[in-house]
Every structure is written in structure tokens, then in C-alpha cells.
């Protein structure tokens with residue numbers, strides 16, 4: 255069985271199987287809400303946790319999915335913040351810590367998939383927070399899916 259950790263699962267929108275048994279779903283919050291257009295928002299992770307301090311042992315997952323909030327400016331009660339969360343002023347440090355934590359918990363040679371939307375913060379500014387470059391990913395669109403590996407030297 256593969257061990258996969260989705261550290262910012264939110265409402266699991268991008269999962270085809272939201273109950274996939276290989277996956278542990280984590281988020282910093284649990285909530286049930288209604289968005290302004292009447293759509294339901296359900297966030298029910300398997301575990302409540304902070305990507306800056308992931309509550310798992312070193313080298314324990316094969317695959318990581320890291321899709322942190324991408325907005326820094328948005329109203330507290332806006333549907334965007336309800337759905338995607340919001341970064342703090344300390345976002346550069348927070349994302350750097352998140353990346354370090356994902357790499358700590360990932361098994362050697364494991365894979366990290368990082369998702370980023372450039373609505374407010376450029377991808378190059380986010381990548382400058384990480385100590386490693388992605389292997390590859392889509393470079394042209396506004397939403398990026400990037401692949402990293404945990405290199406063992």
C-alpha cells in the first residue's frame with residue numbers, strides 16, 4: 255500500500271476518490287459552511303495539523319501533495335478565503351517551513367507534488383523560499399503543478 259499525505263486537503267476538490275485508502279488527508283481546520291452561491295463547503299480531514307509542524311515521523315510517506323493557500327489579500331468572510339484559506343504576512347517563512355516539513359516526512363527518493371496559483375504571488379517568489387528546484391512542471395499556465403523529489407546524497 256502506498257502512503258500518501260495531502261497536507262492541505264481542504265474540501266478535497268482535486269481528488270477523484272475522496273476516500274482513497276492510500277491517502278491521509280490533513281488540514282489546519284475542520285468546517286461545514288455555505289458559500290455565497292449556496293454551494294456547501296465541507297472540510298473534514300482525517301487529521302488536523304499544521305504544515306509547519308507536520309505530526310508524523312521522518313521518512314514515513316511515499317508521496318506528498320502540498321497545496322497551500324495562495325492568497326494574501328482577500329476579505330476574511332469572502333468565499334475565496336472560506337474555500338482556500340489565506341496566507342499571513344509571514345508567508346515566506348511559513349511556506350519555507352512547510353516545504354522543509356514535507357521533505358522531512360517524505361521517504362528518501364519520495365515525490366512531492368506542489369500546486370501554486372499565481373493570482374497574487376508569482377511562482378518565482380514562492381520557489382525562492384524553497385531550498386530545492388522542481389524537476390519539472392507546467393510553466394505557462396496560472397495554476398502550476400510541480401514535481402520535486404527527496405534527493406538522497
Ligand SMILES: C[S@@+](CC[C@H](N)C(=O)[O-])C[C@H]1O[C@@H](n2cnc3c(N)ncnc32)[C@H](O)[C@@H]1O
Pocket residue numbers: 261262263264265266267268269280281282283297303304305306321322323324337338339340
Ligand atoms: C488551496 S486550499 C486546498 C484545496 C484542496 N487541495 C482541494 O482540492 O480542495 C488550502 C488549504 O490549506 C489549509 N491550510 C492553511 N494553512 C494551513 C496550515 N498551516 N497547515 C495545514 N493546512 C493549512 C486551508 O485551511 C485550506 O483548506
